[in-house]
Amino acid sequence: MSNDMMTDKIGRAKSAAPPSVSNDATIIVDGKEVVKGTNGWTCMPETMPGDNAPICADAVWLEMMGALTSKADYKPTRIGISYMLQGDAGGGVSNSDPYHASPKEAADYVETGPHMMIIVPKEMLTGLTDDPSKGGPYVMWKDTPYTHIMIPVADK
Numbered sequence: 001m002s003n004d005m006m007t008d009k010i011g012r013a014k015s016a017a018p019p020s021v022s023n024d025a026t027i028i029v030d031g032k033e034v035v036k037g038t039n040g041w042t043c044m045p046e047t048m049p050g051d052n053a054p055i056c057a058d059a060v061w062l063e064m065m066g067a068l069t070s071k072a073d074y075k076p077t078r079i080g081i082s083y084m085l086q087g088d089a090g091g092g093v094s095n096s097d098p099y100h101a102s103p104k105e106a107a108d109y110v111e112t113g114p115h116m117m118i119i120v121p122k123e124m125l126t127g128l129t130d131d132p133s134k135g136g137p138y139v140m141w142k143d144t145p146y147t148h149i150m151i152p153v154a155d156k
Contacts, residue, residue: 013028013044013054016054016056016084016085021041028043028044041056047065053084056082061080064146071099075122075145076119076120087113093106094108095109098146112150116151117151118149120148120149122147125147130142137149137151
């Protein structure tokens with residue numbers, strides 16, 4: 001990968017969160033650490049391979065993402081936070097099934113503009129909608145171990 005491409009990917013990864021978070025974060029590109037961070041945050045230019053949706057995540061989110069990738073059970077014991085301030089336009093998902101074979105064809109396909117995501121123990125989700133069209137925060141992947149709160153922070 002050329003230096004220009006790497007610089008672009010690092011910049012894209014950092015764009016997922018405010019500079020106060022991303023400037024001192026570890027940067028992972030194509031599964032490799034390219035910048036060693038000092039603040040406990042990890043930023044990547046893609047959330048899932050090829051989705052072009054940058055993310056900055058704390059350790060809890062990284063645990064959940066690892067479980068999601070390996071289809072392992074996951075039960076958070078504390079709050080986890082991630083930023084996706086570029087949104088996920090073009091890289092959306094099924095709101096109910098993280099493994100939907102063709103998410104863009106899912107009846108509940110959703111793309112969210114700039115947002116944050118919060119993982120909490122499931123019992124704390126009571127009363128939150130899982131309908132992204134209601135406006136405001138909503139629950140994604142409600143009936144899975146990877147459930148989390150989506151918090152839009154700007155329109156698409």
